[in-house]
Amino acid sequence: MQKLLTRVQTANSLLCVGLDPTGDDATAAQRLREVVMETAAYAAAFKPNLAFFLSRENGVALLQQTVQSIPADIPVILDGKFGDIANTAEHYAHFAYDVIGADSVTVNPYMGDDAIRPFARPGKLVFSLAKTSNKPHYGLQDETLTTGGTLSDRAAQISRQLDEELTESTIGLVVGATEPASMAKVRAACPDQWFLVPGIGAQGGDLEATLRAGLRADGSGVLINASRSIWQADDAGAAARELMEQINQFRAVKSPANA
Numbered sequence: 001m002q003k004l005l006t007r008v009q010t011a012n013s014l015l016c017v018g019l020d021p022t023g024d025d026a027t028a029a030q031r032l033r034e035v036v037m038e039t040a041a042y043a044a045a046f047k048p049n050l051a052f053f054l055s056r057e058n059g060v061a062l063l064q065q066t067v068q069s070i071p072a073d074i075p076v077i078l079d080g081k082f083g084d085i086a087n088t089a090e091h092y093a094h095f096a097y098d099v100i101g102a103d104s105v106t107v108n109p110y111m112g113d114d115a116i117r118p119f120a121r122p123g124k125l126v127f128s129l130a131k132t133s134n135k136p137h138y139g140l141q142d143e144t145l146t147t148g149g150t151l152s153d154r155a156a157q158i159s160r161q162l163d164e165e166l167t168e169s170t171i172g173l174v175v176g177a178t179e180p181a182s183m184a185k186v187r188a189a190c191p192d193q194w195f196l197v198p199g200i201g202a203q204g205g206d207l208e209a210t211l212r213a214g215l216r217a218d219g220s221g222v223l224i225n226a227s228r229s230i231w232q233a234d235d236a237g238a239a240a241r242e243l244m245e246q247i248n249q250f251r252a253v254k255s256p257a258n259a
């Protein structure tokens with residue numbers, strides 16, 4: 001968490017560069033090197049998605065090499081959406097942190113808080129799914145619970161309670177950029193937590209509306225992820241810089257000094 005705070009400040013960036021490698025293994029390895037090198041100056045974090053690596057025969061080795069190629073001061077969020085009973089989750093946590101060297105993970109809170117706790121090691125940042133970006137296919141997330149609120153409201157509440165309880169680690173939330181009204185609702189319920197925000201770029205999320213709804217009062221607290229829109233760009237560095245600058249323009253507009 002401290003690594004993220006320092007990086008956000010030194011790079012003046014809230015951009016998370018997603019690494020979803022496509023193409024054959026040699027092409028993917030080469031493009032990963034290029035994208036990391038060209039975008040590092042603008043990245044507050046990198047987010048490799050585990051599926052794009054595990055779908056390859058030597059995917060774990062490619063993921064390890066990729067993480068090692070990322071400058072040590074930039075946090076790595078391993079997007080695995082892990083979620084299983086605690087005993088099994090311990091093995092996922094060992095894989096993410098000790099085998100791969102990630103600083104942070106994404107988890108699925110559906111099985112309950114015991115599925116999340118093994119990832120909450122001291123200093124680590126855990127992003128728990130609250131409202132995903134795959135609008136309009138939200139599955140169970142919009143279902144109303146007999147106890148009141150929706151399943152995604154409950155997911156956000158679990159994350160907030162855990163963040164308050166587990167003081168040595170940080171629990172944030174994954175909130176998609178495709179429905180700013182939902183983002184605003186989650187921000188109202190979780191005013192201080194960090195949000196990892198996919199859905200900008202290829203999924204068509206509205207950056208300005210997302211930032212207006214998701215930024216904390218201090219003009220921070222969100223990591224805007226872009227994967228395909230950077231990976232597929234002719235100039236990945238320029239695409240990352242442009243998005244970082246757009247984010248910063250809106251941060252300036254929203255900052256308390258300009259409120």
Ligand SMILES: O=c1ccn([C@@H]2O[C@H](COP(=O)(O)O)[C@@H](O)[C@H]2O)c(=O)[nH]1
Binds near residue numbers: 134226
């Ligand atoms: O709700 C979610 C949670 C995770 N993702 C992941 O983020 C990236 C988005 O990629 P783009 O190419 O920028 O659309 C990808 O790895 C997803 O699995 C998400 O999109 N939505």
